[in-house]
Amino acid sequence: MLSLIILFPLAAALLLVAVPAISDAAARWAWVGAAGLEVILVATVWGMYTTPPPGERALSERIEWMPGIGSSYHLGVDGLSLPLVALTAVIFLACAIYALRDTRLPRLQAALFLFLQSVSTGVFLAADLILFFVFFDLSIVGMYFVIAGWGHKDAARSALKFFLYTFLGSLALLLGFIGLYLGAAPHTFDMVELTATPPLSDNPLVGGAVLAAIVLGLAIKTPTVPFHTWLPPAHTDAPAIGSAVLAAVLLKMGTYGFVRIAMPMLPDAWRAWAWIIIAVGIISALYGALVALAQTNFKRMVAYTSVNHMGYILVALGAAGLVTADTVEARSIAVSGAVTQMVSHGLITGALFLLAGILWQRRSSYVMSDYGGLAAPAPRFAALLAIGAFASLGLPGFSGFIAEFQIFTGSIAASPITAIAVLGILLTAALFLRALQSLLTGETRGSSDEFADLHPNEAWSIVPLLALVVVIGILPGPLLEMIEPAAAAAVELVGR
Numbered sequence: 303m304l305s306l307i308i309l310f311p312l313a314a315a316l317l318l319v320a321v322p323a324i325s326d327a328a329a330r331w332a333w334v335g336a337a338g339l340e341v342i343l344v345a346t347v348w349g350m351y352t353t354p355p356p357g358e359r360a361l362s363e364r365i366e367w368m369p370g371i372g373s374s375y376h377l378g379v380d381g382l383s384l385p386l387v388a389l390t391a392v393i394f395l396a397c398a399i400y401a402l403r404d405t406r407l408p409r410l411q412a413a414l415f416l417f418l419q420s421v422s423t424g425v426f427l428a429a430d431l432i433l434f435f436v437f438f439d440l441s442i443v444g445m446y447f448v449i450a451g452w453g454h455k456d457a458a459r460s461a462l463k464f465f466l467y468t469f470l471g472s473l474a475l476l477l478g479f480i481g482l483y484l485g486a487a488p489h490t491f492d493m494v495e496l497t498a499t500p501p502l503s504d505n506p507l508v509g510g511a512v513l514a515a516i517v518l519g520l521a522i523k524t525p526t527v528p529f530h531t532w533l534p535p536a537h538t539d540a541p542a543i544g545s546a547v548l549a550a551v552l553l554k555m556g557t558y559g560f561v562r563i564a565m566p567m568l569p570d571a572w573r574a575w576a577w578i579i580i581a582v583g584i585i586s587a588l589y590g591a592l593v594a595l596a597q598t599n600f601k602r603m604v605a606y607t608s609v610n611h612m613g614y615i616l617v618a619l620g621a622a623g624l625v626t627a628d629t630v631e632a633r634s635i636a637v638s639g640a641v642t643q644m645v646s647h648g649l650i651t652g653a654l655f656l657l658a659g660i661l662w663q664r665r666s667s668y669v670m671s672d673y674g675g676l677a678a679p680a681p682r683f684a685a686l687l688a689i690g691a692f693a694s695l696g697l698p699g700f701s702g703f704i705a706e707f708q709i710f711t712g713s714i715a716a717s718p719i720t721a722i723a724v725l726g727i728l729l730t731a732a733l734f735l736r737a738l739q740s741l742l743t744g745e746t747r748g749s750s751d752e753f754a755d756l757h758p759n760e761a762w763s764i765v766p767l768l769a770l771v772v773v774i775g776i777l778p779g780p781l782l783e784m785i786e787p788a789a790a791a792a793v794e795l796v797g798r
Contacts, residue, residue: 304361304377304379304427305377308420308424310340312416314333315413319409322409326408327408329409329412330412336398337395337398337416338395341391344388347379353788356795357498357566358378359494368432372490373430373492376433377429379426379427381789382561382641382789385641385785387427389551389649391423393547394418394422396546396652396653396767397546397547399759399763400760414451415448415543418441421437422437424436425558430491431483431496442468442469445548448547449541455539459539461539463536467531470522475519481515482501482567482568485501493562501567509570510574516564516568520560524557525556526582533605536605537608541659549605549647550647550652551648553608558644566796572622573796576622577620579623583613583615583616584613584723586609586610586613587613587723588610588723589610590606590607591610591725591730593609594730600669600670601668602668608647612647614643614709615644617723618639621720622636632713633716635711635712640705641785642781642782643705649701650690650767650771652767653690654694656763657683671740673749674744674750675742678750680753680756683755684741684742687741688738688742690768693768695730695731702771702775710724
């Protein structure tokens with residue numbers, strides 16, 4: 303089943319490329335159909351899933367690949383990865399529906415996004431470091447072509463900056479993986495084995511250097527301050543569906559790497575670095591919110607809120623390294639909140655970037671002062687934008703509240719100084735309320751005149767994402783029941 307989830311979108315992409323006779327309309331609906339079937343496959347795996355023993359993976363598949371260096375085609379899922387696999391499937395289906403009216407090279411666009419879906423899913427299912435790295439690198443290549451090929455304004459420059467930054471990060475990550483391999487006894491790239499028997503536990507100097515390489519690679523991908531500068535131009539110049547995938551899926555590869563690789567495989571070094579991770583998280587949370595507050599470009603503003611929200615995740619994961627006997631439960635809550643935030647941020651920000659894309663499609667501008675009074679000509683657009691904004695600022699009843707409540711409850715219990723990051727929520731509320739006032743309220747003026755409301759394909763792509771945000775906010779049980787055992791196991795691995 304796991305191989306099928308990875309290979310099915312890739313097979314559909316190859317079919318679209320290999321058969322040029324497929325019409326543009328057929329390619330669009332083929333993409334929707336393939337993405338829809340992928341959601342069904344992931345839902346099937348979700349139904350089959352049972353919590354594996356700590357440190358192991360469910361539905362595991364393993365085939366020898368490069369036995370001489372201890373690398374295999376090894377796949378598996380647990381409560382940390384399956385929610386992100388499901389998020390990936392839902393986001394790509396939303397993008398396929400959103401793009402039904404796009405006329406720019408639709409067959410190639412569909413093939414490229416199906417390829418990107420395949421490798422993105424592979425990152426979350428991989429249980430071997432080399433396999434993880436291959437999928438991780440291929441996702442960078444896919445997103446480069448998305449931005450360069452379907453972006454606008456200075457898309458070529460933004461795509462190049464994105465590629466160079468994140469490729470540099472992947473090289474640092476590869477050095478870290480080689481360090482883990484050399485430190486393991488016996489040498490292996492298998493993630494389950496490296497987690498069960500962490501390498502370099504008796505060599506803190508080398509362990510710290512290996513963690514530094516891994517943290518650098520993942521921090522660029524996440525991104526955190528000061529490695530975030532590629533993110534705003536990449537988002538601003540990317541197409542709406544490219545921004546949605548970049549924010550909802552590709553950024554999570556960085557945070558997922560922290561909780562899957564850095565924390566459990568180098569627990570001693572992670573504990574030693576815990577305060578540095580917390581400091582970076584607090585700075586990212588506050589800096590991202592402050593800079594977002596200063597933006598006049600709506601899409602760029604949403605991009606900076608991603609830096610803010612990823613900062614919260616770093617704070618929680620750093621707090622997990624503050625190991626004391628009386629903070630076990632608190633640290634587990636923090637990690638659970640971090641994974642929930644990955645899912646929540648993906649759904650909310652994916653919807654917000656699709657809504658931002660409507661501004662560009664209608665008036666070729668993201669500048670908030672160009673609009674005003676959009677609630678009158680486009681009430682459906684206004685309603686969904688308001689829901690997305692309130693969800694992003696963490697209002698109760700939405701998934702963001704569930705995630706951030708867990709993050710701050712666990713983090714503050716582990717270390718009260720992490721309460722500083724709560725100021726980010728206040729800043730986020732200010733920036734989104736200001737944006738809603740500028741775009742939606744008052745008399746209809748400027749580019750808002752005769753602004754067309756949502757088309758059916760736009761509504762059908764955005765409404766389900768925000769509906770899931772509400773469902774998780776009101777009934778978080780099914781998601782948390784999957785995440786919490788894996789979060790508790792992760793905390794136990796860090797504290798051993």
